[in-house]
Amino acid sequence: MRSESCDIFCNVVDNYGDIGVCWRLARQLANEHGLAVRLWVDDLASFQRLCPDTDAALDVQRCRGVEIRHWTTDFPAIEPASLVIEAFACTLPERYVTAMAVLQRKPVWINLEYLSAEDWVEGCHKLPSPHPRLPLTKYFFFPGFTERTGGLLLERDLLARRDAFQSDAEVQQHYWRSLGVQERIAGELRVSLFGYENEAMEALLGCWEKGAHPLTCLLPEGRSLPQVAAFFGHSTGKAGDIWQRGNLRVHVLPFVEQERYDELLWACDVNFVRGEDSCVRAQWAANPFIWQIYPQHDGVHLAKLEALRARYTAGLLPETVLSVRDLSLAWNGGPDVAGAWAHFAAQGGMLARHGKEWADRLANNNLALNLLDFYRQSE
Numbered sequence: 001m002r003s004e005s006c007d008i009f010c011n012v013v014d015n016y017g018d019i020g021v022c023w024r025l026a027r028q029l030a031n032e033h034g035l036a037v038r039l040w041v042d043d044l045a046s047f048q049r050l051c052p053d054t055d056a057a058l059d060v061q062r063c064r065g066v067e068i069r070h071w072t073t074d075f076p077a078i079e080p081a082s083l084v085i086e087a088f089a090c091t092l093p094e095r096y097v098t099a100m101a102v103l104q105r106k107p108v109w110i111n112l113e114y115l116s117a118e119d120w121v122e123g124c125h126k127l128p129s130p131h132p133r134l135p136l137t138k139y140f141f142f143p144g145f146t147e148r149t150g151g152l153l154l155e156r157d158l159l160a161r162r163d164a165f166q167s168d169a170e171v172q173q174h175y176w177r178s179l180g181v182q183e184r185i186a187g188e189l190r191v192s193l194f195g196y197e198n199e200a201m202e203a204l205l206g207c208w209e210k211g212a213h214p215l216t217c218l219l220p221e222g223r224s225l226p227q228v229a230a231f232f233g234h235s236t237g238k239a240g241d242i243w244q245r246g247n248l249r250v251h252v253l254p255f256v257e258q259e260r261y262d263e264l265l266w267a268c269d270v271n272f273v274r275g276e277d278s279c280v281r282a283q284w285a286a287n288p289f290i291w292q293i294y295p296q297h298d299g300v301h302l303a304k305l306e307a308l309r310a311r312y313t314a315g316l317l318p319e320t321v322l323s324v325r326d327l328s329l330a331w332n333g334g335p336d337v338a339g340a341w342a343h344f345a346a347q348g349g350m351l352a353r354h355g356k357e358w359a360d361r362l363a364n365n366n367l368a369l370n371l372l373d374f375y376r377q378s379e
């Protein structure tokens, strides 16, 4: 048996989702499954936000058991790995593809696709795509929510660490103190808010301000910050800022490294998330969540939004289903975010119980394990 190695290629288009997924997968394959992993990244500065231990000026470095390589146009002559992952159709360097083709034993070549809960994913998962000229076949690998998809990224010990955190009041108090957030007071709700610019932002903040109970909003620095700052009359804001209006208090947090973001999701009562990776992490956190989907110009993202909502709420009581649907739509361009928030908040207990069952169900379909099964069977 040849030694198992993996090259993952990531082109950082914008935001952090693509590199977020690649970095998670790279660590899992290296640290949980013993593969020699090289992660090729074209934008080390974005990567550094998720992993501050890296140096954006280095072409080659090791971090958390993974070799990180700066992917530049001048691609070196190297021996391809036995498993090659092209993330999100990023197009491999021509030189690398040629090197794959001349190997006697061809690498297993995967195009790791974006996550979607839509039905069509099952029909496309693992489909082959023969190279037009070379003796190579690429396979589409789709993450997803059903057994006939590639499943979701989940670290071996994540749910145990979540449970330990969520069942230990002292650990949580320590966590809040580390962020400079005061002790919880009776009836208070804690909400994390990670999103893009959003037309509904002002109305949502307004209803939290006038709400019957105190609400603490934890806001990681990023694209939502200018709108939240404007609500409080500031032109901008930075990590460490604390703003209060009525019953709403906002703490601006630094963008933290990936593992530490999980703790925020575990600690909050409700999580607003975006893109894909934080949306999955919110589901592992098992607390009620609302997803701001990455918007596409043709509006196709709304079908994707509804597909996950429908799977997530299947079997729940009609009022619970409606509360999730209405807030999900309102937070993605729909009407009446204030009314929708009130209904959603009233279903919080129900959704918290459901979140645990939902996470347990999804945990049986692990993307890294499925990918390795496919690779080993194809070898």
Ligand code: TRH
Pocket (backbone or CB within 6 Å): 013, 014, 015, 016, 017, 018, 019, 020, 021, 049, 050, 114, 194, 220, 254, 255, 256, 257, 258, 259, 261, 274, 275, 276, 277, 278, 279, 294
């Ligand atoms: O950053 P995103 O908006 O990424 C998006 C989507 O993935 C989208 O599908 C893609 O097409 C587009 O980019 C180009 O949202 P996402 O996917 O949630 O990724 C954010 C990553 O940042 C995730 O891995 C969690 C991480 N993160 C931290 O590491 N620290 C933090 O403090 C926060 C708030 C997030």
